[in-house]
Amino acid sequence: MPKFLIRITFISGAIMGFLLGLLLLPSHKKTGKIHLTPESKPVVKPYEPWFTGQNLQRHVIPIDTLRYSGLDYYTESMYLYNKIRILCVVLVHKIKYAKASLMTWTKQCNHIELVHLKPSKIGVKRKKEDAAWPLLCKTLVNTSKSFHWVFVVNDNTFALVENIRYLVAPLNHSSQYYLGHAIKFWGVKYNVGSAGYLISNATLAALKLNQRNSCITDSVIWNLEDYYLGKTLSQLNITVYDTRDELGFGTFHGFNLQKLFFPGSTTMSNYYKYSVYPTPCCSPKSVTFQVSNSNSMYTYEYLLKQLQVFTSGTLGNRAPATQINKDEVWKSILKQHGYTNTNVSAEEYYEFWVNLVSDPTSFAQKIKTRN
Template sequence: MFRRIKQWLISFLFHLCQDQKSLFGVSFLLGMALAVTFHNLQDSNGVKELAKYNYDFAYEKWLYFTKNMYSSILDPDIGRYKEKNGSSDIEAAIHRHTEAGFLYDTVKVVCLVFISDEKYAQTINDTYGRHCNHLRFFHQTYENKDFPVTKMKTNSAFGLLCKSLLFIDDEKVDYDWIMVATEDAFVIPENLRYFVAPMNSSIPHYLGHAMRFWSQVYNWRDAGYVLSKGTIQSLKNKFPNAESCEAGGKYWRMDDWYLGKHLAELGIKPVDTRDEQGKGRFNGYSFKKLLFPGAISVFERYWKDSLYLSKDGPQCCSNYAVSFHGVLSTSKMYQLEYLFYHLRPFYNGGNYGNSPAPTPKPQAFLSWEEAAKHSEWEKMMNAELTTPPGMFKPPIDNDLEQLN
């Protein structure tokens, strides 16, 4: 019986190969089935290599042993209601109390963005760019002296990147890290500082979303990547001038690949930047694609070429995500700025603006029966209240205190 089945299959495939249309159809279906199978054969958490390490407390240890400080609870209402420090800018009043303010002064970040239109530069300057210590825009043909857009004439994408990095270093600006991003990405510098604070920026670090192409591992441009000052110095030794930068790569839109190739030759390679739950910090897709399960097609190279995968869907991204790509309009940049930096739901914490209204006491002249009815009515209404369950948990904003 098995011999007959084998002979039938051989005969079927032989005749199939004679019909080009049938062959193409079956090949397409087979390829699609293999792609779906590959996608579904990930582990139960939907991750190719789910991070299996525990939280290492690197930031807390750095803060305690290096800065002689520790985090403490900060009532988020203090800056908004009680203590404006003589300023009408409430956010500025809050800034001086927070770890974000401390890290801004301690971990210096340059945001480097390549733009195609001045409107993107203006938008980034108005939104997340204000949270970078320094903000630099570069374009291969356009320049605006009234606005910080620098023209960097070049014949290749890597030449533009390389020259821009050298330009920033030659400016003698005070920096520890350079965050390279596209114009349609939204970056959260506070989360970047929190991530890199325990690292020594004087030694080479190359952080981002690692991918492989032509056997070369590099950090994906769309997700953004970060170079430490030590990496820039190593790169300057390999590319000391503009001419050497031009010779470093000839194809456009492959600057990230060329950078990974050259850094690998220097012994500087990408690392796993996911958090302790395996969630991505550097995200090369938009919120729309990341947050909806299955929105990233199984045919996209993300699933095949990424070295360290994070699952898609609501659990896609780290709570301390650094970047998101694919913000296709300037209006959405302003929306994200509001959601990240201004909207304060106060789902926990706060003593001044987050307290529920007191329950009114029954009037003293009520009879015994009326008071009993009022009490039962109050119990019934309290059961219907929708006070957030975490309303009275400790606030999430942190203060910094000096150890004695």
């Protein structure tokens, strides 16, 4: 069997196992319990009471109707997108991961900032200001206060921003929150960067006030920006919260799905050994997990965001009332991009598409803006 078929089969199997696991987890409601420690600060609040408090009502619309009725519907995800403004800060180690992020999950962010981290090279003199923490700190200090939440994540992490909004919707962003997967290391409680972390607008304001003069720490370890952020916030009396769901399952995950679902593959790691709150995997409301390669992001994007299950309806099987000439389709695309003369040759049309998608970053931004 060709290697690429083996890889596709393996990835598909892992994803199906993950999705089946999420479907089966609710069956544990009778036995699932959160084991609170004396220092536990639960943050997860029920979403439904908050939704009802907004004087909103939801109606289930079949996928067939959404796709083929020709009508516009204001969906719950659209409402939350406009209601809860999230800035996504992606720490870039490898360009291919950053490009994959821009083409997939970050489309649900209200705005995106890329922080390009410089690799740590042995034998090369390094400047403190080029370390991960000063770079992240400067980005946060210069961030607009118009965002309700700031989500910081590594480039090899896939995030479900919709689930982040479900998590934070009942919370007041004007209060100080610092959310993620909490560990305690070197006497500091902080949210580990491999799982991503959230800070509220009020926390960002406190950080700006504290760090407005300098973001350079006397002793900077190159890639421990998560530790230094937690240390800085702890000095401001802003500490970690318990982000497990109501059944006690973790929502922020610093491993890829293969490791998360192989028993014993992660339990002895420092990630779990130093966890402030025991976190069995995995919540149906999970918000982050890592990917083993950049191509996996496109697979997850398709399975989690684009693949749709049609359980009823016949609109999609009907021929359109007005048939559209095929030539009008590609001509309309040219007009959208400023072409007044649509009488182009096949070679010219091919060259148009090559130029359009040659820069994945700008192409992703164009598609995001149009959507």
